[in-house]
Amino acid sequence: MNRVYNFSAGPSMLPLPVLEKAAAELVNYGEAGMSVMEMSHRSPDFEAIIQKAEENLRKLMAIPDNYKVLFLQGGASTQFAAVPLNLMKTGKADYILSGQFSTKAYKEGQKYGDCAVAASSKDANFAFVPETTRESFRPDADYVHICFNNTIYGTKYWYIPDTGDIPLVADLSSCILSEPVDVTKFGVIYAGAQKNMAPAGLTVAIIREDLLGWTNPATPSMLDWKLMADNGSMYNTPPCYAIYMAGLVYEWLLSIGGLEEMKKRNQKKAALLYDYLDHQDYYIAPVQPKSRSMMNVTFITGIEDLDKKFAKEAAAAGMKNLKGHRSVGGMRASIYNAMPYEGVESLVAFMKDFAEKNPK
Numbered sequence: 001m002n003r004v005y006n007f008s009a010g011p012s013m014l015p016l017p018v019l020e021k022a023a024a025e026l027v028n029y030g031e032a033g034m035s036v037m038e039m040s041h042r043s044p045d046f047e048a049i050i051q052k053a054e055e056n057l058r059k060l061m062a063i064p065d066n067y068k069v070l071f072l073q074g075g076a077s078t079q080f081a082a083v084p085l086n087l088m089k090t091g092k093a094d095y096i097l098s099g100q101f102s103t104k105a106y107k108e109g110q111k112y113g114d115c116a117v118a119a120s121s122k123d124a125n126f127a128f129v130p131e132t133t134r135e136s137f138r139p140d141a142d143y144v145h146i147c148f149n150n151t152i153y154g155t156k157y158w159y160i161p162d163t164g165d166i167p168l169v170a171d172l173s174s175c176i177l178s179e180p181v182d183v184t185k186f187g188v189i190y191a192g193a194q195k196n197m198a199p200a201g202l203t204v205a206i207i208r209e210d211l212l213g214w215t216n217p218a219t220p221s222m223l224d225w226k227l228m229a230d231n232g233s234m235y236n237t238p239p240c241y242a243i244y245m246a247g248l249v250y251e252w253l254l255s256i257g258g259l260e261e262m263k264k265r266n267q268k269k270a271a272l273l274y275d276y277l278d279h280q281d282y283y284i285a286p287v288q289p290k291s292r293s294m295m296n297v298t299f300i301t302g303i304e305d306l307d308k309k310f311a312k313e314a315a316a317a318g319m320k321n322l323k324g325h326r327s328v329g330g331m332r333a334s335i336y337n338a339m340p341y342e343g344v345e346s347l348v349a350f351m352k353d354f355a356e357k358n359p360k
């Protein structure tokens with residue numbers, strides 16, 4: 001069986017050179033005489049792996065020294081609780097609702113304090129990212145939370161909200177490392193690894209140092225960012241193998257030229273698909289052009305049976321997991337870093353062919 005083009009929203013494709021390197025080292029890592037999976041997390045070999053991973057992530061994202069990098073467990077969803085538990089001082093926080101994950105984060109936040117909706121595009125089925133100004137936020141809010149790329153709806157912020165002195169907290173799960181971001185504009189960035197970074201099981205958090213140390217005393221130790229930072233992400237056993245894989249992905253990104261080069265490649269892939277969508281009338285792209293995601297591209301035929309047929313026939317042709325999320329319907333092509341340009345070329349060719357063979 002050949003490898004397919006896997007358009008899954010997550011877990012998703014990993015770069016082939018990364019998988020091949022991992023395979024070569026699977027049963028015996030370097031001179032260790034054992035697999036990374038079998039190593040003590042306190043061993044010199046693993047210490048070197050996690051340190052190198054952090055160093056390379058810092059290099060890739062130009063993370064300033066006054067930010068901590070944490071390698072955590074529990075997925076991005078666990079951070080929905082960790083954010084209020086670590087950041088609430090006055091007990092107030094503002095959320096922008098731009099999709100399902102930001103709404104989940106907001107609902108989780110409501111368990112711990114006074115959370116307000118600063119802006120929302122829910123009434124438009126999240127087809128765009130709401131615009132905000134400083135005045136959209138309560139001046140005494142402890143933080144403003146956003147989801148930077150909305151995996152399910154296929155939207156992305158084209159701007160970074162101006163929150164004044166209020167720390168901006170962003171879920172970057174589905175767009176981290178897809179292009180450069182100015183880390184200094186954020187108080188906290190977090191991301192589940194399984195979209196664009198590594199296998200599932202790892203969550204990366206990047207936290208400005210002055211935001212550490214405000215943890216609610218009732219916070220479970222595992223969600224206490226300060227405790228994790230003080231212990232170099234090794235308060236307990238970290239997700240060792242996923243960290244090792246993330247490290248290989250960071251090395252791969254550096255080897256191709258870093259995030260500027262990655263952005264060029266991602267723009268080229270996304271442009272191919274959106275240009276096609278804009279110059280035909282068979283498929284409908286529900287997202288407003290300004291809010292389009294470079295990572296998740298949603299489209300529908302408008303006829304449910306045709307959508308089903310599309311996903312099924314595309315899978316048979318070697319393009320898997322194109323079925324859209326149930327809340328949008330239709331199709332979603334997740335074209336993360338590891339998706340080659342050729343994968344998008346075959347998708348567009350398939351879309352043309354399908355439209356011709358299945359008139360509406």
Ligand SMILES: *Cc1c(COP(=O)(O)O)cnc(C)c1O
Nearest residue numbers: 075076077101151171173174192
């Ligand atoms: C996938 C995803 C999540 C959920 O991540 P888990 O690791 O499954 O908790 C949260 N936010 C965004 C933007 C996502 O894409």
